Amino acid sequence: MDNERTKGETEGAIRTAIIKFEQEFMGRGPSDVRAFIVRDLVVVRLKGVLTPAERQLAKTPEGVDMVKRIRQTLIAQGRDRLFEQVADIIKAKVLALFMDIDAQIGEKVFVFTADRDLEPPAKS
Numbered sequence: 202m203d204n205e206r207t208k209g210e211t212e213g214a215i216r217t218a219i220i221k222f223e224q225e226f227m228g229r230g231p232s233d234v235r236a237f238i239v240r241d242l243v244v245v246r247l248k249g250v251l252t253p254a255e256r257q258l259a260k261t262p263e264g265v266d267m268v269k270r271i272r273q274t275l276i277a278q279g280r281d282r283l284f285e286q287v288a289d290i291i292k293a294k295v296l297a298l299f300m301d302i303d304a305q306i307g308e309k310v311f312v313f314t315a316d317r318d319l320e321p322p323a324k325s
Contacts, residue, residue: 284298
C-alpha cells in the first residue's frame, strides 16, 4: 500500500476495481463485494455472482462442475488484467491469483498474493 491511502481506502479501491472487472469482463456485477488486506494477501469475497442461466445449471452436480469450469476459464483469460489492476492499487507485485466459486450459493473468492506485507506496521 502506498502512504497516501489508508488500509480501508485501499480495500475500497480494490473492491471498486473488482466490481468494474466483473461488470465489464463477466457481463454482470456481483450483489456484494468485500475486500480485505491480510499481511501479503488480498482476499476478495463476491456474493450474487451467478447469472440466471448459471443458477439453473447449478441445480445438478454436473451443472455445478460446468459453472466452475467456465468461470475458472474466464478468470484465466482476464488474469493479467486483474493482476495489473490490483498491483496498481496496492503498489506491489502480485505473485499469484487463486479463485474458487461455490455455484450452489453463488459466491466467489479471489485471493491475490503480493511480494511483500501490505499492512501498515503496528504503531508502538
